[in-house]
Amino acid sequence: MTATAANLSHVLPLGSRVNARGRLEVGGCDLLELAREFGTPAYVVAEDDLRARARAFLDAVSARHRDYDVLFASKAFPCTAVYRLLAEEGLGCDVASGGELFLALRAGFDPARIYLHGNAKSEIELHEAVAAGVGYVVLDSASEIERLERVAAAQRTRQAVLVRVTPGVAGDTHHAISTGQADSKFGFSPHDAEAAIGRVSAAAHLDLVGLHCHIGSQLLELEPFVAAVRTIAALGDFPVYNVGGGLGVAYTDSQQPPAISEYVETLVAVVHRELRTDVRLLFEPGRALVANSTVTIYTVQSVKENVSTWVAVDGGMSDNLRPMLYGSTYEALLAGRPLAPASRRCHVAGKHCESGDVLIRDVPLADPAPGDVLAVPVTGAYGYSLANNYNGVLRAPVIFCREGTARAVVRRESYDDLAARDLE
Numbered sequence: 001m002t003a004t005a006a007n008l009s010h011v012l013p014l015g016s017r018v019n020a021r022g023r024l025e026v027g028g029c030d031l032l033e034l035a036r037e038f039g040t041p042a043y044v045v046a047e048d049d050l051r052a053r054a055r056a057f058l059d060a061v062s063a064r065h066r067d068y069d070v071l072f073a074s075k076a077f078p079c080t081a082v083y084r085l086l087a088e089e090g091l092g093c094d095v096a097s098g099g100e101l102f103l104a105l106r107a108g109f110d111p112a113r114i115y116l117h118g119n120a121k122s123e124i125e126l127h128e129a130v131a132a133g134v135g136y137v138v139l140d141s142a143s144e145i146e147r148l149e150r151v152a153a154a155q156r157t158r159q160a161v162l163v164r165v166t167p168g169v170a171g172d173t174h175h176a177i178s179t180g181q182a183d184s185k186f187g188f189s190p191h192d193a194e195a196a197i198g199r200v201s202a203a204a205h206l207d208l209v210g211l212h213c214h215i216g217s218q219l220l221e222l223e224p225f226v227a228a229v230r231t232i233a234a235l236g237d238f239p240v241y242n243v244g245g246g247l248g249v250a251y252t253d254s255q256q257p258p259a260i261s262e263y264v265e266t267l268v269a270v271v272h273r274e275l276r277t278d279v280r281l282l283f284e285p286g287r288a289l290v291a292n293s294t295v296t297i298y299t300v301q302s303v304k305e306n307v308s309t310w311v312a313v314d315g316g317m318s319d320n321l322r323p324m325l326y327g328s329t330y331e332a333l334l335a336g337r338p339l340a341p342a343s344r345r346c347h348v349a350g351k352h353c354e355s356g357d358v359l360i361r362d363v364p365l366a367d368p369a370p371g372d373v374l375a376v377p378v379t380g381a382y383g384y385s386l387a388n389n390y391n392g393v394l395r396a397p398v399i400f401c402r403e404g405t406a407r408a409v410v411r412r413e414s415y416d417d418l419a420a421r422d423l424e
């Protein structure tokens, strides 16, 4: 790629290119043709990118550690096709609710490789997980120990569990996605974890196999991960350690995350140093697996000049809530002329009735006009999963693209879907 598109190659899915017609292609598919065929907005997923990152994780871990599993933190992109593809690639799965458990089982994950998380799991969710035969339940509170003991006893079984420890380290990320600090709603402090470990060990129907920690998301530095492992290593000697997810990705060229291999190397090294080389080691990536695979396409509806240039598109906070939730930043380009000089600084606004519904501020674009297809890269994580129907907007389809073939794996919602749960 050259010029403008080359400047965005750090955020486009692997294999993206400018085709002979001078238009942007993802997974071998021309984005303008996808917009015509499937409508906009749409999540366009480069299947090969998704597979490549799954393999990068598996290769990075298997080259350095013998007994491991890599789990897809499925809240990042919980649709059946993504679950299925990552199951095919050999990943396990992390779920955080009965709904995600249902989807993971339906997509074909081996229940023994499903992990149930959550700081407020209901008794019904625990029942469903134990009945499904999930590999591990990750215990998050004292009351949950009693509750799960009761559930496992009622099903006359023993449930393998991990204890989630909040190591008291805070990664440099938005407060809304930081989970490892001492004053967190998640897990046990190292001090409380000692008591929890004692209680779980005494429970007749629980089998304590190890510890879990997950300190936050979109982390661009490795030190907090290392500090977290040091903290949990001080709590005893267990067969299983789950070091969570949280590796960040580049949404813009100002963010430089460690490579997957570098992240894995650092974590394996600290585990070998602080624990043992023969523990069962689990990684739980969400964002770093799925974010880069996807580009959201929109159609520009209006361009307005006042103090700034406002480019309004046919989606917004209903398909990507992250800018509003976390102040997240993105880059963007026009799919029909990715090589044209992006000389105009614009705000890309959504269509919702909120002034805060602005997808990107101050992004250079090549003279956008109504009807242009705008591509926003790195929307594979926490886009689809946080989607909503605000303003009666229909949730967007998910289009898988590979070697020039596109297929919808989730259809666009219909107006009937909007009324589907109404009983009157």
Ligand SMILES: *Cc1c(COP(=O)(O)O)cnc(C)c1O
Binding pocket: 073, 075, 076, 094, 117, 214, 216, 217, 218, 244, 245, 246, 247, 284, 285, 286, 287, 288, 381
């Ligand atoms: C969200 C979450 C993950 C994945 O986080 P990413 O930042 O998307 O990698 C992993 N483990 C747990 C327990 C989580 O809650």
